[in-house]
Amino acid sequence: MARPSVATERREQILDATMATIAQHGVHGTTLDRIATATGMSRGHVRHFVGNRDKLLLDTAVAVFAGPSGEVGSILPAGIDDLESALDYLFGPVFASPDRENAVVLGLVELSRSTPDIAEVLTTAYTATRVQLAELVGRAHPDAPRDACATAAYGVLTCALGSVFLGDFDLDPTRMTRTRAAADALLATL
Template sequence: MARPSVADERTKQIVEATIRTIGTNGITGASLDRIAEEAGMSRGHVRHFVGNREELLRASARSFYYDGAEGTSILPAGTDSVASALDHLFGDEFAAPGRENAVVLGFVEAARSDPALAELIVDAYRGTHELLARLIAVEHPDADADACASTAYGIVAIALHNVFLSDIVSVATGTASARATAERLLAALP
């Protein structure tokens, strides 16, 4: 088996440092200098391996959202039922406040001025809606495709609303209510 190239290893190291830096300092605090320091490299090495800041943010978002596989979703690999999707979206790990939320918000903020980054993020969430709609269709075969799609969209919107508010309000009370609301959406389907 071939050993990964030094360039690939360094790029991965820089991307991981970028994600950590955004999580700690927000997107505006994620300067190339700060990322280089977190990666244990010079700013010149960061630029050599990943290019400018926009290219670095795109590579980092690709790693964060896709984990190397295009066309995936924010749901874990192997999610094969609506219940397992809800367990993830309203589970302790996903709903807990923390650095991962800061990373997502940072990418969203940066995407406002970078259409390529925006497309990466939208694709990840679109993939989530599509996967959840397919799972709902299997469990609700009498529901039409539009109803499954809009229910999936609603569930993801509720989960994201809950996650982002969890940074500023108690996750303990909000998550149970958010999941119950998502379950009511599902119960309304034939």
Template sequence: MSRPSIAAERTEQIMGATRACLLQYGLAGTTLERVALESGLSRSHVRYFVGNREDLLRLFADWLFVGFESGMDDLMSATEPPQRLSAVIDYLFGTGFLPISDDDAAVRELITAGLNDEKLRDMLQSRYNQALGLIAGAVRDSIPGVTAKQARTLAYGIWSLALGNSTLAEIGLPEASGPTPRWAVEALVAAMTPRA
């Protein structure tokens, strides 16, 4: 069995350090110097493996979303088509987004960075569009007769509720961790489901 490349190991090390810095220092305080210190590497090594600060943030965002997409892909593969929407809702309003993790705070920092970094914003939009596509696919698999536009609209509503609920859970709103978000998404699904 071959050993992972040094570049892959170092990149993983730098991504973990970037997460720690975003959580401890916020976006403004996440510098190459701090990431280097946190990772135990020199600044020149960090720069060699990931580039400048903007490159680092883009790579980190991509790294974070790969984990989410992998979880969603595994979920879809393990679930029969008629049950996929229910499984996605369970994931988005349960183990996938709750309880709040360090990744949630890191994603919010990246969204803030994306306001001023067009390349990061484009990458975030692309990743969110991929998530919408996965959810829309689950809608089409689970609801007979739904059009592509209806599936995309419903996926947008589900995704928006999941992201908003995650933010509200982070600030401690009691309803965010109870049954209310699930009821809201079920009402949305019922309202958008074509009548036979």
């Protein structure tokens, strides 16, 4: 009887170690050697299971932004179907915490400037989020022009993302409350 493949388990282990390494050392300090050390595997084994560093970073980006279907989509969790829930998530503690995932996303944003495939993953995720937000804004404000809903959605998303990116060094405890108030004020203009 053939042994069961460990490829899926090893791949997940390597992706997790890649995210931990990006969070600790930044994207440019993320090397196959550091990832191999974090997994307890040799560099050759890491390459065997995931390919080269560029492919691994692209796979990491997809893993971060993919939904349950495995496809890259909105950064809003599945099941968000109204504007208030979307706002609660975008300005809530889970999204705003300066954790490993946010450090990884910041590293991927940096890498997207020079890596078109990673830029495409981020563009797909944030475009899907903006489109979903515009639909939710439109449902919450049915008399507002469609273009105004799209603009408001863009403003809400940039408020949320900007506040998250400030979270690593802006320790003001009212930061997210103030940012949510700015998004609410923008939506009140519709």
